[in-house]
Amino acid sequence: MTIASRRQNAVAPVPSRRSASVLVGFAAVLLSAASTVPSPIYPVYQREWQFDDSTVTVVFGVYCVSVLASMLLFGSLSDLTGRRPAILLAIGTVSAATVLFLFAQGLPWLIAARAVQGFGGGIGASALAAALLELAPPGARWRGVLSGSVTPIIGIGAGALGSGLLVEYGPSPTRLPYAILLGLLAASGVCVALVPETAPCGSGSLCRRFRLAPRRIHVPSSARRAFTVLSSTIVAVWAVGGLYMALGPSVAAVVLGSSSRALGGTVIAVLAGSAAAAQVACHRMPARPQLSAGAAAQLTGLVGVLTSLAAGSRSAFLLGTVVLGFGWGCSNMASFRLASALAPPERLGELVAATNIVAYLGTVVPTVAAGFATTQIGLLGATGVLIVGVGSLVLVSLAGLRYLPVPAR
Numbered sequence: 300m301t302i303a304s305r306r307q308n309a310v311a312p313v314p315s316r317r318s319a320s321v322l323v324g325f326a327a328v329l330l331s332a333a334s335t336v337p338s339p340i341y342p343v344y345q346r347e348w349q350f351d352d353s354t355v356t357v358v359f360g361v362y363c364v365s366v367l368a369s370m371l372l373f374g375s376l377s378d379l380t381g382r383r384p385a386i387l388l389a390i391g392t393v394s395a396a397t398v399l400f401l402f403a404q405g406l407p408w409l410i411a412a413r414a415v416q417g418f419g420g421g422i423g424a425s426a427l428a429a430a431l432l433e434l435a436p437p438g439a440r441w442r443g444v445l446s447g448s449v450t451p452i453i454g455i456g457a458g459a460l461g462s463g464l465l466v467e468y469g470p471s472p473t474r475l476p477y478a479i480l481l482g483l484l485a486a487s488g489v490c491v492a493l494v495p496e497t498a499p500c501g502s503g504s505l506c507r508r509f510r511l512a513p514r515r516i517h518v519p520s521s522a523r524r525a526f527t528v529l530s531s532t533i534v535a536v537w538a539v540g541g542l543y544m545a546l547g548p549s550v551a552a553v554v555l556g557s558s559s560r561a562l563g564g565t566v567i568a569v570l571a572g573s574a575a576a577a578q579v580a581c582h583r584m585p586a587r588p589q590l591s592a593g594a595a596a597q598l599t600g601l602v603g604v605l606t607s608l609a610a611g612s613r614s615a616f617l618l619g620t621v622v623l624g625f626g627w628g629c630s631n632m633a634s635f636r637l638a639s640a641l642a643p644p645e646r647l648g649e650l651v652a653a654t655n656i657v658a659y660l661g662t663v664v665p666t667v668a669a670g671f672a673t674t675q676i677g678l679l680g681a682t683g684v685l686i687v688g689v690g691s692l693v694l695v696s697l698a699g700l701r702y703l704p705v706p707a708r
Contacts, residue, residue, distance in 0.1 A: 314493055320434040322490040324450050326386060327427040329480075329487050330420055331454025332461070333393050334362065336476050337400065337409070338544050339463035339564035342552070343472050348406055352549055352678055356670025358406075359545040362413040362420075363663040369421025370655050377426035381498045386430065386491050389423025392416075394484045401477040424451075433497035445582050448632055449575050455544070456571030463548075463564020472560065517649040522641035526653070528699030529641075532590065532634045533654065534661030535597065535692040536627050541666035542685055543570050543620075546673075550682055554607050554616045566620060573624025574631070581629050586636040587703060593629030594693050596622050601690045608679045608686075630696075637703050665689075 314322060341355050377385035396416035403409055428447035435443030458480075465479070466472040518526045542550075547570075548563020555562060577596075581589050603619025606612060635654065642650040665685055672681035 314495070316434055316436070319494045320431065320446070322487075322494055323386070323427060323430045323434060324446055326390065326423075326487045326491050327431065327447075327450040328454040328457060329483055330389060330393055330423045330427070331451040332458030333397065333416060333454075333480060333484070334420060335455050335458035335544055335564075335567055336462040336480055337413070338459050338567060339466050339548055339560060340473055340476065341545075342548055342560065342563065343466065344406075344409065347473075350406060352546060352673045353667075353670040354406065355549075356545045356667045358409050358413055359541065360663040360667045361410050362417040363541070363659045365414045365417025366421040366424070367656060367659040369418045370424060371652060373422045374425050374652065374655075376422060377429055377498060381496050382426050382430040382433070383491060383494060383496050385426035386423055387488060389419045389426065390484055390488045390491065392419030392422060394481060394488075395419075397477050397481045397484065401474060401481065403473070430494075430497050441582070445578065448582075448635075449578050452571050452575040452578070452628065455540075456568035456575070459544075459564040459567035459571070461564070463561040463568075466564070467559055467561035518653050519642055519650075522650075525641055525699075525702045526638065526650075528696055528702050529634050529638050529654075530657045530661075531692040531699070532594070532630055532696040533657045534665070535689045535696065536631045536634065537658050537661040538665040538685065538689050538692075539597075539601075539623060539627055540570075541662035542669060542682065543567050545666050546669065546678065546682065549678055550608075551616070553678060554611065555613050556611075569617070569620050570624040570627065573621045574628030577625040577628030578632050582632065584633075586633045586640075587700060589629050590633035590637065590703075591697065591700065593626045593631075593633055594697050596626030597630060597693050598626075598690060600624070600626055601686050601693070605683060605686050608683050 341358075345351070345355065373385075376388075393416055396412045396419060399408055399412035399415060403412060427450075431446040431450070432443035435441075435446070461479075462476040465476045469475045544567060547566050548560075551562050551566040552558065577593070581592065584592070600619045600621070600623025603615045603622060605619075607616035607619060638650060638654045665688065669681045669685045672684060675681075676684070
């Protein structure tokens with residue numbers, strides 16, 4: 300199976316590097332936002348179609364597995380066909396998923412939509428990150444790295460917040476958020492079509508042909524102990540993200556004692572907003588101190604959220620979420636920076652693939668397990684057990700700091 304891209308001969312206005320970066324950044328935010336638009340709508344679906352919290356986590360798990368499979372199969376697509384065709388393919392795929400959400404008539408529709416959406420998100424992730432890096436000003440590569448790291452988190456928060464507000468205050472809560480998202484995706488596609496190609500293959504002859512094959516996954520034997528330590532950090536970070544995106548609205552409704560459907564989106568936005576702020580504030584820190592700061596913030600936030608579950612404290616829940624988000628942002632950035640130092644440049648793609656597997660398994664397995672645990676020990680009990688488990692992983696990562704490399708800043 301092959302996909303080939305060709306140069307476009309049509310004359311079109313070419314945006315400046317800065318404008319192109321903004322347009323690609325908008326696409327990155329939008330594709331990430333699409334992943335959290337359904338989150339505040341889950342309680343509505345649960346009432347209409349009569350399914351429990353464990354089913355919500357399964358639907359979310361389908362999305363994560365689909366993203367992972369797509370990244371493993373199509374992670375190198377944009378290197379061979381160009382950034383722009385890969386991003387447009389991702390936008391088109393996520394748009395198709397949005398249509399499925401828009402006309403969903405039951406749980407099978409949600410599962411299918413999530414699977415298609417994850418597939419599109421996986422295609423776009425590496426292409427968007429690479430394009431933002433290549434569009435960074437000469438001599439300021441760090442801006443591209445920071446943009447690639449922050450834009451998805453901004454999208455997570457924006458999608459959840461916007462959807463929550465529309466569900467609470469707009470008409471047709473299961474339709475309007477997707478209709479607006481579909482229009483924004485269409486606009487983003489038009490904008491990306493105007494962006495100049497940045498991939499090396501776009502500056503010479505035709506881009507090479509793409510052959511569908513799984514990415515090689517390999518961790519060098521000399522790096523396996525350090526990678527194991529980093530894996531505990533990555534799982535701890537993304538287990539929290541998965542919990543908030545799948546069960547966060549339900550947990551917030553119980554702890555905060557509110558029936559507002561905007562609340563769930565707001566809580567996810569608070570977590571993501573704090574994480575984005577942390578990455579902007581801490582991106583110049585050396586990676587190991589950044590990881591330590593992130594772990595300390597995570598532990599503090601986890602204690603705050605756990606206290607809120609036991610005591611029903613609204614302030615502890617909100618403050619804990621802010622601190623937890625800050626730790627999430629710092630730890631996530633630091634762990635990926637440290638992981639990139641574990642392999643030589645020619646093997647970096649293989650290590651990144653292994654890191655992505657850990658991240659998405661860390662998202663889906665604990666979240667789905669917590670969802671099924673809700674049927675036995677209740678929503679708050681299952682959330683508390685997951686929080687204790689995440690805290691244990693953070694402590695493991697702190698204990699293993701001495702095994703980690705000291706990469707160049």
